[in-house]
Amino acid sequence: MEALSFWFLKGDFSATPYWEFDVGYSCISKTRKTKRRWPAGNAVRQRRSSHHLFASITHRRWDPKCDASYGFFTNHSKLNFVSVCEPSRISSCASFAFGSAFEQQEIGKEFSEESPNPRDSLLNKSDNEEEGSLDIVEGKDGGVFPIKEGGRGDCDYERVVEGKNARIDVRALAWSLRYAKTMEDIDDVLKDFSELPLPVYSSMIRGFGKEKRLEPAVALVEWLKSKKETNGFSGPNLFIYNSLLGAVKQSEQFGEVEKVMEDIAEEGILPNVVTYNTLMAIYLEQGQCLEALNVLKEIEEKGLSPSPVSYSTALQVYRKMEDGSGALDFFVELREKYQKEAIGKDGDNDWETEFINLENFTIRICYQVMRQWLVKGDNSSSNALKLLTEMNKAGMRPGRAEHERLAWACTLEGHYMVAKELYNRIREEESDISLSVCNHIIWVMGKAKKWWAALEIYEDLLDKGPKPNNLSHELIVSHFNFLLTAARRKGIWRWGIRLLNKMEEKGLKPGSREWNSVLVACSKASETSAAVQIFRRMVEQGEKPTIVSYGALLSALEKGKLYDEALQVWEHMLKVGVVPNLYAFTIMASIYAGQGRSEMVDSIIRDMVSSGIEPTVVTFNAIISGCARNSMGSTAFEWFHRMKVLNFSPNEITYEMLIEALAKDAKPKLAYELYLRANSEGFHLSSKAYDAVIYSSRYHGENIDESILGPRPAEKKKNVKIRKTLSEFCNLADVPRRCKPFEREELYTQQTHEN
Template identity: 65%
Template sequence: MQTLTTCPSKCNYYVLPHLGFELDFYCYIEATSRRRKKLCPDFSVSQSRRTIGYPRLKFDPLLKPKKLDIGYLAPLAWALEDQATDNTSSTDNSSVNGESESINCLNLDEARDGTYEQEMHGGMNSEEDGGVENETKIDVRALALSLQAAKTVEDMEEILKDKGDLPLQVYSTIIRGFGKDKKMDSALILMNFLKRKKIETNGSFSPNLFIYNSLLGAVKQSEQFAEMETIMNEMAQEGITPNVVTYNTLMAIYLEKGEGDKALSILEEIHQKGFTPSAVSYSQALLAYRRMEDGFGALNFFIEFREKYSRGEIGKADDGEDWQTEFVKLENFTIRVCYQVMRRWLVSNDNLSNNVLKLLGDMDNAGIPPGRAELERLVWACTRIDHYTVVKELYGRIRMRYSEISLSVCNHVIWLMGKAKKWWAALEIYEDLLDKGPKPNNMSYELIMSHFNILLSAAKKRGIWRWGVRLLNKMEDKGLKPGSKEWNAVLVACSKASETTAAVQIFKRMVENGEKPTVISYGALLSALEKGKLYDDALRVWDHMVKVGVEPNAYAYTIMASIYTALGNFQRVDAIISEMITLGIELTVVTYNAIISGCARNGMSSEAYEWFHRMKVQNISPNEITYEMLIEALAKDEKPRLAFELYVRAYNEGLNLSSKAYDAVMESSQTYGATIDVSLLGPRPPDKKKKVQIRKTLNEFYDLADVSKKSVPFDRKEIFHSQTEEGSQ
């Protein structure tokens, strides 16, 4: 442990240098053996801005003392006492996500007068006594280290017997140092030594309030809280009345114990005892609300304090506080406490978003809103889906009240919007970056592109081609270059919706924007052309695809097989099947279903039945779609008996055919006079639900994308977005 070293300077002054336990000052003391002269201090006080600081007392060594009184140590003693309170009551070393909770709110008074000095030092008065001055040197650091080894009061007496009469400030410094090093046993032994010395000197030398406050500070530092009650009882027995410093230390102890409510009760006791709370007292109370995570309590406490301050009930001129400065510090501390509580609410497992929003509103009403830094840190604390409303509010506040905002914060908001499936809101944040700044970076681009892809995928899945087109247009408007993935999503949506014209135009725009079409692009376009029965255009697209070296996949081959089936060119259908086998592309039921469906739609039931047998030869099992399409084709082509046999086979294979196939068999048998055993068909299947209407699907998309349902109606001119923009320029 590094303790206090007292050594004489060239001017016969003791020098008290910087202490390891955070005592930061120099003071000059002239030592004599018989007579002590008072040194008039010329000192200044400075404190840390971030943490409740320790006073730096600078005494002018050029002032030659005329008389000496032990009371000249009062400024030093008072500074040490206030520092002990600072350490124990106003500095909180715990943190939330690595951020300090401390605040600087304690100012030092001017040096106290002789009356105060006598009270602090037990009434030891100076005496004018001529004599020879003998220099003495006390190495307090070494003394403290040696005292640590003492196990009993007798051991300490042995160590101190040759040290003479040491000032009480030396003992208090050592006690506080013991507390800092968590040597509470040594502090208590030293206290017992002082009590024994009181008996030996008939009370002329005894522990005073300063010593007891230091001992309480050691209790707080060493976390030996069980000793607090014993010490307070001893003070009462000795007739030592606690002061504000004592109560502030008690508040700090309760805070360390996690008993914020008891710390607040001490503040009430300060008022009841007739004392004037210091700025430290109020900061301790705010810290208690912070520990209890009661942001509303902290805010209401400050509002009440502010009202009393404005009425002049707090901040009297004779209390030694610079209340104008302390008021500002307490206001800032209140903002910080509320911010930290809101942050704790956000990182808790419970959904306390409504509490955060309410406290933000209450702080606005109180006229002490959090600053940009606090708002941005709160944004970072929002990580869950249920934080969406909070992060939206925080982002809006920053944009409205400040000219700048961190890009990383904007990116975090975009990310959280996407996580909460509020992709359209995320796009609006990106628009703000483009319009208001800061300039988006690669992270912004990647985040917003991922959101676009999610929306485009939803549009593709639901066949909502209009919103797919609108999303592409918005991307281009905002300087985002759609890739093949984005273009393909819209092409597939157009294909699913049988929007042939839209698919052709989107394909053209894709090429014009320098994006090379993939096999998915060609497949979607071929499907749209096939559904629009634009077979010649589809054949030209196929030839172009092969010419540019895009290798067809199973889906593209299937579309072409369906097209050639519709054209009745079964030779080309056979060639496609052979080519697929040669290239190692697996034949599936999907390809055969496309051929059989093409035959059924074009009244070629015999060809459909032939391909049904060919798929059986290829060991490809037909599914419900295969049977239903074939049964309907045979029933329409006056082949009710064959349709009946296929239905019975499917039923026996455990396939669940639709009621439409069942009705087709029954109607065909009755129409064409076929005799069938209806019992073999089984019960009539229930009617399948009708296909979801496009309007319902569109409403689902509105909800998914968080878009207003009153948005501008789609204009088909939006399909030609690129040409329209170029023509207008």
């Protein structure tokens, strides 16, 4: 058998939950102790109780026979009593209650599942009318639970309103009305109550709005209107209608706005600032921005003074329209009025504080709008820069945090101007800046191909701080790699060397990729001496050369006809264990061909095949090209035939190199025939091959039909130009032009100079 246990309300009362008797019961204890709630089934001992109350929940009538110390609820039932005892009588009262309870049938479930909260069973009507509940509200016959004068405490709900003789739990009352849809539904619940204070109704309406239940809110207002006409109730006032308008906004049923405003007009009630502020917020929610701003004008036209909420709502309207300039102009105009004391005269608001809040809110809106512009990307940079300038003129310069947040929104190529402007502002106004923001701006500059600007930011990190981290190094090295790659492709070896020097100057150690880029650029430009010095510097810096490094050096030596030095490099490469690739084999075949050492060329071809590398048409073209540079036409022609025997089809370069070699070797007739053959195979040879055939035949007196050759081909545009000036590269890389010419000393390291 279950024991009777206590649990406490938040106020001066504690109670036991009811059980499933034929007749339920509850226990309420009046106490001054701190509010605590205990689950059912756990016995509770209270040390400082002043009174204990045991009450039946079946009947709600207070028996006035009992005095202030104790009393009973009387009616016919197996368990019908309320006992309020002094501390000295606790044991007798409790034993009386417990004994009566134990005479009942066995206890079933601990709580009714339909009761959402044990305390609700005392404060609300139960869904099961047979079980009933004890309502702590004022009925027609007076309060069912009289409170001593001066008694304090509240129930466990959001709001408790003091009536004439009782405290009214507004939330509990609203809970019983939550499904009401008509005035009749409201009247079924409230018909037994006398007129409640209007704050009770407005609180319930606001609660319905929070729960997006507009129907009971509207029904309650209509019920109040009907009671005004029949029973002489005071009826809904402006506060009631403002609460209803707020409920309309929160429930997002904006179609009811017009009806509410019509009711206000019919009742002869004049709207106040709160009404208009709510209307502005509703228009803002609907996206009707111009209508919201018109409401603000209407406030002033009605002779009312807009509140800080009115102005902040107007600023939100400009945020909705993404009109940062409009928000800024609005605040500047408002500031002028405030300085002239045209606004802020009412004592209801601390305007000095509120005005500071409005200024900060305006700054925040401007930055939100700029961020939105940057995300969308349409003319974002120019618009953002314009708004930043306008904010400066208005004397509204935000701090570092706002600038950094906006810098993070710069992600597109066109945002580099905004990012650089924000960076400069932070550097000018603040001593510190976030390293992550600096890295992000370096990344943006690289994306916009403003590598030199990125390098300037990196230099600031070294000079002013914060100290760059690994990500900073990786970002700036990636930018250098891009510039070095551009220099390599275009054969601008001088800029490649300067970039290497710049990296070392800034404490960045070039890797093999960077060194190889400069070596390839030197090779393309046939700058043999520069390639040798760069290779030497690479080794001195402790960087291990790769096959790309050796290949570029071999190519530079081959173009400079330094064959012996090339052979030494080749032997050293094999000695240190670097495995040659197709490119290295091809260069060595060209070198041996240039020396006229056909047996070594054959040896290289065999080594290629044994290494699993098959020669390509490029390999044979390199051999023929080497023969051509050394006027070895017959040898070149032999390799041409061997190429066809090995089932390699010649291309345009093959024919051009071979024709050039035959023309130099005084074989114009053969060169002429090969030119015609290339034309018949559909190749379009360059003007250089055409000129070689014509010049050789005329020089050696060979009679040929020049008309068969056709017209002279147009000059082919070279893919790689060895530029004498660096202006074009400066434009490409966004780097400053140097006035002084390149100095050969830039090739060498500081250690070499000292030696």
